[in-house]
Amino acid sequence: MAAVRVRRIGTHAFTATNERGAHVRVGRAGEPGAFTPVELLLAAAAGCVGITAEDLVVRRAGADAAIEAVAEDVRPVGAHELDAVAVRLGLDLSALGGAERAELVAVVNRAVEAVCTVTRTLKRSTRVDLAVP
Template sequence: MTLEVQRDSEHEFVGRNERGAEVRIGRNGQAGSFSPAELLQIAAAGCSAVTAEALITRRVGEDSKFRVEVSADRREGASELDAVYVNFDVPLDGLDQAQREALAAAVDRAIERLCTVSRTLKKGIPVNETFPIA
């Protein structure tokens, strides 16, 4: 699968996949776009949500809505994140305490085993860039 990022104008880029999806990318604070660091966080939250969806809907209802919020620690002026925090907001009214704890444990296990983004961030992989010089 090929992904690309194309510059549209100053500080404005569009990321695309082969299925026709697009995402606006810009500098931190750029109106109407995500910064690259925000996309990294969204990827972590999205991967967790997709991974946990079946577990959650099976226990709280197939039509249930839930949110996954994400934030990060970043030192002032740093060009890296120090930690990413993924927090689920799931309506658990119909579950007793033991069921809630079992669901939380199952979600944690699934994310640890299956979430490509979180697993990759925890692993810390090399990123290699190439730039044409010839």
């Protein structure tokens, strides 16, 4: 099971640390050098899609295949809830023919639908349990 600890380091500034010692700054919108919580959610969605697609893409398009996933929040300005998360996966498939390209796109879509934990969870709208002692 994964755990992330978030500790306050200043006004509107926090550090998130995982069990392997990686750190990322978290803060409000406009906080220099920090991700907002929503940006971290977007990074998780895009990262999960990219990581899920990587082996499939590299196997077919080569070890140097360019992969870029971009996630955007979809919500009205000022809203405190997302209507959707839009993820675009950019791939350089210029080395593949039309049929190979179509097959890879289908395989990547199936893999993301089947095993991308973050996007699958977002689609399902998971329960969040908050404990405050």
